[in-house]
Amino acid sequence: MLELNNVEVTYSDVILALKGVSMTVRAGQCVALLGGNGAGKSTTLKAISGTLKSEDGTVSAGSIVLDGTPIQNMEASEVVKNGLIHVMEGRRVLRHLTSEQNLIVGGHMVPNSAELKKRLDHVYTLMPRLADLRNRTSGFMSGGEQQLLLIGRAMMASPKIIAIDEPSLGLAPMMVRDVYEVLKQLKSEGTTFFLVEQNSAAALSIADYAYVMENGRIVMDGPADKLADNEDIKEFYLGVTASGERKSYRDIKHYRRRKRWLG
Amino acid sequence: MVYFINDIITGALIGLLYSLVAMGFVVIYRASKVFNFAQGELVIIGGFIVWFTTMQAGLSLWLSIPLSLVLAGLVGYAIERIFLTKLIGESVFSMVMVTVGLLILLRGLVLLVFGPAVRPFPIIFPLKPLFLGDMLIPMNLLIGGIITIVAAVGLSWFFNRTRSGLRMTAVAEDHVVASSMGISVKGSIAVAWVLGAILSTIGAMIFLSGKSLTFLASDIGFAALPVALFAGLESIGGLILAGIIIGIAQSLTTNYLDPLIGGSLGSVVPYIIMLAILLIRPTGLFGWRTIERV
Amino acid sequence: MDPSGVFPTSYRSDRRLIRTRWQFLALVVFMALLLLAPYLVSSRIIAILNMMMISAVIAVGLQICTGYAGQINLGQAAFMGVGAYTASILASKTGLTFLLTIPLAGLSAALFGFLFGLTAARIKGFYLALTTIAAQFLFHFAVLNLPSTWLGGSNGITVPPAELFGLRFVSESSQFYLNFAVTAIMVAGAFGIVRSRFGRAFVAVRDDDVAAGIMGINVAATKANAFLIGAFYAGVGGALWAYLIRFVGVDQFTLFHSIFFVAMIIVGGMGSIVGALIGVFIIRIIQEIIATVGPNIADSVSFLGGDIVFAGMNVVLGGVIALFMILEPKGLMHRWNILKSSYRIWPFPY
């Protein structure tokens, strides 16, 4: 349903952030994209959703196809009309609006208010915390609360595919579990997911397929369960040693040589 | 005493005219976060369109007024298309600065198209004032005041209660987020400019009815500014109150204080009031508070 | 960004503005040419340069206040007026030498700017920008309504020429050297300020005043300081203006003038001293071209009628400014920097 072919992204006409990235997301699947800081994960999402432009970036080569429509460098609002919603990093709530108004804006394309009401209720049942906060000015909510709101707002549009950037960012452990429950629920309802996540354990628990990115290139990909067994993934993303135990942060060796994939 | 009350009423009505022009600012601001410094120029353009359709083309008022509003809307749309669309995604600061450039440019353009002469403006509202006993109330201001209040109520309902209004608010909050949720930022800004241009044209009709039209008319943009800030840039309803207060203060100053000091305190009094209010409430009476969160 | 092969070897050299021998050479040649200008070019060009240098001082001040510290200021012409009036009054009433009146003009403008800067502690963004318009109107009102023996009222003030050791700065070229000296000091000082802890504090307050506070920067004081410095520059520029025109009146410092100063820093690029200078150059040169070429065009196409040509010229000026903003909203300096960095990495895109 979503396909990236050899995508290159350039910022400010000079910084090449993606260097030929290809990936495929099939309908109903959840695909996870893992990678270190600055690997280019968020850039990939922005390239798909068309929000690159606001940061002076462009897709300078390759193509992105959503359901047969090429969407590279398309206006962000048009991409949404094609059924893809991007939940951006950075907790960008509409700060002066209340939590509920944020949700309504999320559902602004809903044809009638009965349907809107239904979707609101759906969000509130899945995330009861948001119901408590509905009249709170979203800009004043805590980091985690805002994160929840963003997920709820994306749900309001009931898109075919949600591209979501680090949903678990800043959430308490219990909340992470809850959010992933919600995602699983949505997935079971047929939503496709493109998931960028640092919490790799959680991501791999829901994903069908995963890509690993370094330095603007895909360095590894495979079915999620296969990747979860990979030694390197275990060490760098899941934080477990080869023997399968979690190592203590206190015991980190000082100048450990870092292992990098060579793309 | 009667005269005093009359001065208050006239002042309030003039204040409402300021509110109407300020509404142009606020609508554009509410829907795009762009503060349009060229608002006064929109008033002139509106004025020239009205002048053109009536005095030049010789259409009757019933025809020329709606036609002027349509044309003004088109001009607003064109300005948005030519100058602002390309800047979506750029910082709000650059967009605002474009309106500064626009101010210089529109002046030149109007000069080019309409020439520099002083023009008689059609009499749109009856010249004869309304007499209430000893009081006399200019018709254009009275009708203008009513229009202003109706417009304010309507627009404030639109922005606060309808989903399209909410959409525009979302655009003003964050262009990128709005477009990532499928809201057309272009569309929203275009609507704002169309509305802004139309409001300015109505303002021009009330302001200039039966008077003359020159470049100086753009000064009303700067006279209306304090009203917009006093109310707070997001508040359409608040404009009414702010306009009335500033209008009355100005009227009383011009009529009772200026003769004493032999100067023109009346023209700076709105700014002084605005400064005072902003020092107490930095975002105006009803403006959104700045949200700072770490 | 340095050309490849140039590596700073000490922190001091890393701070340097002039980083290569070529840059140094270019600067020396440029300064020498400027210094010799009165002998090289016509007095008309010198007069234009005088005007440009004065505008440059004012625009650089605005750049510090708006471009660096992020405090939008639409009252720069009023601050300039305060400086011009101070210098005029001091020079005409007390006969003080310009060596003192110019800095004093700067200081009094700085004080006026500081008062408005204090409001910046509370009022932010557009609200602030628009209160600076109030500065403009209040200045106008004060000059016209205070007793005319104070500020000259509607009569304005006539200014005696600047004098040093019996040398009177009346000719274009002598004024050129006065303006050149002051402008050079002020621009060099601006580079100093923006590279110092103050410049960094300004930028910090501009980018994120919450975080700036937590860095131990007194946000309110920093904003007020930005206004103070910006207005100081405007005041010095105003004093130079007073000595150049030798007659000050309140209509020489209007909101429209302020808007043009803003246009200058936009065209050049926000947050760059060089950008401010470029902006001044471009806008002033367009104005001069219009004034010079306009009558000739009007003559040659007289069938069009002169007014159309001149109206067209106004459109050109507004259009150029608007175009700059549409095509390069971050200003020319930004484009230049991009060019430089792509040149550095050429032909490889990374």
Added chain:
Amino acid sequence: MTTNNGHVSSPLAVRGATLKFGGVTALDDVSISVADDELLAIIGPNGAGKTSLLNVTAGFYRPQKGRVELSGQDVTGLRVDQIARRGLARTFQGTHLFAGQTVVENIMIGRHMLMKSNVVQAFFQFGPVMREESEHREAAEEIIDFLEIEAIRNRPVGTLGYGLRKRVDLGRALAQEPSILLMDEPMAGMNSEEKEDLARFILDVREARKIPVVLVEHDMGVVMDLADRIVVLDFGRVIAEGTPEEIQKDPAVIKAYLG
């Protein structure tokens, strides 16, 4: 260190802080105190009031009730910058970096309050300005070395990925040479390798600089490994306090937070 009322003062103490926003009670009579050299972790569900507590401490919010003390001195009601000058530094949930500035410049801004030169000196670039700049630049470079961000020294922070920004954020706080460091969710948005790096930096900071750290974090692995002591907040109240082992077993904490 002793205060006037006799007991040993801690580098940071919050006593009975209550903070309300309209109807929302973000903090309800919260008291914490940090011992010299201690790494205190604060955990709690989303919206529990952790960030608010840091904000009260840093002077960003003024509590309706209660006091904040730095080394025994009452600093309640002081401005943020005044508190920063008394040695408190913090990093942010999300980042609040100066996006357009390079990494070095960001860190140099952190040193602003330690520098002394005045505007006139800066204008003329004479006197101690040059020396001061070099000295502080040296200190900034040390921090850059320490955090291993030499390679991105001259990159504008706005173009960096989240993880690196977090590191710059830490560097900037360290540049203030604080006597106490507050960190709000420093590990968020990092993979485990990066978390390990950052954890090492945090431990190093404590060792090399001997400053106490208050850490708000949701990653339990990190918290349990690093913290000397943990305070748990829920709905603005302290519901538990103790060593990691105690907290892990505390039924109230399990119910409210760990699940």
Added chain:
Amino acid sequence: EETYNLALLSDFSGPYADIMPILAGGREAVFTWWNETRGKELGVTLNYKNYETRYDAAQVASLWPGIKSELDPIAVVGLGGPDVAALSERLPEDKIPMFMATAAYGFAWQPDAWIFNPRPTYSHESVGFLNWMREQRGGDEPLKVAILASEASPAYVDMAKGLELYAEEHPEEIDLVEVIYTEVQPTDLTGQMRRVVRAGAEALVIQTNTSIVVAAKRGLQANGANIPIMMSSHNGLPASGGALGGLEQMEGDFEAYGMAIAADEDTPARQFYETLVADYGLEAPWNVVTAMGVSQGLYTVTVIDHAIEANGAEGLTGEMVREALFAKPITTEETHGFLPTLSFTPEAPFPLEGLKVNVGTVKDGKITIAATGVDVPQVEKW
């Protein structure tokens, strides 16, 4: 055959762009006329060049050195306040006189001037008119007068201040009942006009701009009052009438200034205008702006004429032109009735003696001359 240069300062793109082509046409036609008549006799040609100032002092200042080196003019033909501001301290240094078209500004009222106005200050003109009006009315009471001014420009303030001082010193002549400051494009003056009416004003002086005249007129109409308005040349009857939609709206109002009225009557000035149109390519209509341009041109060439008479056609300098101005009056015949006889002295930039104003009015929808050569009393400097 000698050639001398004149620099013409113009504003084709600033606030006076609307009248500039007409004004420029008037003065240029005079130079053409002079070259072909008097110039031929004397063997002198006057060259001129227009400079665009945008009505901006900064632009004038930056143009001036170029004007000097390019033209080396013997005189400058100026336009308005910015020219005066930018050049008042330069012209004495450069020894070039400047001739203006407008009434004088109070701020330029200084001895040893190098900038000259054929008309006294606006306050002189209004005082002259008001005294005439009082005489017309008859009786001993002072004339009750209101002024409508604006602080938008210091020149407007200046106009009011002079009249205020005069009224203060001559309470038996003028009783200033109201001084009202307003914006240059007023929103509404109904309230202010009611005050004027209530104060019993017999005349309303508006020397600012047309927009204020129009707003005041509407305010008076709303109050059902008809107080005669006195206007100046730049906002006079045709301009204000045009802006109101027709001259007939101005029935009974006045314009007064020290220069020929562009009335429909057959005057020497009108005849000279017709000559310029017929033979010297003047295209401007017969109105006050043209009259202003023509009279400016006429007294400029007359002074130069006098200078040539005194010094011969060769080696004429700006200084000689200035000397000639003081040496000999410029008679009304020489200016074809456009200006009264002008006797300049070094005391002021305009003639202090023998000042006269003309008064025009609208009668039956036509501009007619109500009075010519009305004496202006002595006005003290304010």
